[in-house]
Amino acid sequence: MENIWNEPCLFSPSLICLDLCNLETQVRALEDVGIPILHIDILDGHFSPSMPLGLETVRQLRPKTRLLFDCHVMVTEQDYFIDELLDIGADQIVFQAETQPHIDRTLNRIHARGVRAGVALKPATPLNTLDYVLEKCDTVLLGLAKK
Secondary structure: OHHHHHOOOOOOOEHHHOOHHHHHHHHHHHHHOOOOEEEEEEEOOOOOOOOOOOHHHHHHHHHHOOOEEEEEEEOOOHHHHHHHHHHHOOOEEEEEHHHOOOHHHHHHHHHHOOOEEEEEEOOOOOHHHHOOOHHHOOEEEEOOOOO
């Protein structure tokens, strides 16, 4: 499954949109139709006002699926969440540039554990924020502005 990241287009359903009361069944249904990746938004209720999904849910789900975990960390204090996701077995971790004073160091720390790393930008964040780290990014996630 490692070569999946080289595909020109990836369909990655978001865990937060699944029926969380039937999560294991929902994930099995995704596997059955050939979905290779699950997008997991990690929220703290501060950086993003949405209701957070607990890390324990992600930890319990990891051994129950072969889906790759593409984790988007939308939190104010990232280090704790990134460390937890590395321990859980995330396959890719994307973090917000706006709350990370050391983008380069964080990319290196994630890569050192053999995990793909990327940076997410809010719509108002200039793209040149990535000028000095773009070559270290496995992916870049651009937020969409709401109308």
